[in-house]
Amino acid sequence: MFTLIDLPYAIDALEPVISARTLEFHHGKHLQGYVDNLNKLIVGTEFETLCHSERSEESILAEIVAKASSGPVFNNAGQILNHNLYFTQFCPCHSERSEESLLLKQIATQWGTLAAFQKEFETKGATLFGSGWVWLQADATGELSIAQYAGADNPVAQGLKPILTFDVWEHAYYLDYQNRRPAHLAALWDIVDWKVLEGRYQAL
Ligand code: MN
Numbered sequence: 001m002f003t004l005i006d007l008p009y010a011i012d013a014l015e016p017v018i019s020a021r022t023l024e025f026h027h028g029k030h031l032q033g034y035v036d037n038l039n040k041l042i043v044g045t046e047f048e049t050l051c052h053s054e055r056s057e058e059s060i061l062a063e064i065v066a067k068a069s070s071g072p073v074f075n076n077a078g079q080i081l082n083h084n085l086y087f088t089q090f091c092p093c094h095s096e097r098s099e100e101s102l103l104l105k106q107i108a109t110q111w112g113t114l115a116a117f118q119k120e121f122e123t124k125g126a127t128l129f130g131s132g133w134v135w136l137q138a139d140a141t142g143e144l145s146i147a148q149y150a151g152a153d154n155p156v157a158q159g160l161k162p163i164l165t166f167d168v169w170e171h172a173y174y175l176d177y178q179n180r181r182p183a184h185l186a187a188l189w190d191i192v193d194w195k196v197l198e199g200r201y202q203a204l
Contacts, residue, residue: 004035008087014191047073061077065077083167103194110144122182133153
């Protein structure tokens with residue numbers, strides 16, 4: 001059985017960027033729905049026994065996403081993986097950016113400035129048509145890229161390392177920002193936990 005992850009902060013801790021009401025629905029209803037759906041869908045399939053292994057849920061979800069490649073199992077497993085990475089990359093702590101960060105050095109190498117990187121990331125999020133995710137991803141050499149993924153798709157399904165993601169499904173922002181997706185994306189930088197992103201990058 002897959003289980004709903006706990007948020008690593010209080011439900012109102014990300015206000016005003018993400019309200020408690022949005023988190024209640026996004027985490028408690030939408031993500032819970034994907035977890036419930038996947039648990040029903042895998043009964044009697046090759047994926048059912050995977051859940052009883054000692055491996056991390058993230059690695060099990062990554063295997064399901066890679067093997068299923070499309071369809072309801074892919075969509076629900078992909079959405080759980082995406083949301084688990086999304087919710088755990090935020091903090092109310094105004095995360096310090098370290099001069100020693102390998103991730104920030106690589107961003108500077110490829111984009112020149114953090115602001116230039118952030119601008120491209122926001123633009124790719126704002127211009128993604130319909131529902132999906134904008135990702136910062138890394139290949140096996142540590143090279144970074146920003147990519148748009150529709151629906152439940154993600155870098156893991158492409159064999160790439162997921163570093164940072166902004167959810168551009170309307171359920172992620174509509175209660176707080178209505179149709180102002182760009183304003184929501186710009187505000188998210190205030191709650192990004194750069195220590196978490198560095199850990200993901202160095203785990204390459
Ligand atoms: Mn979402």
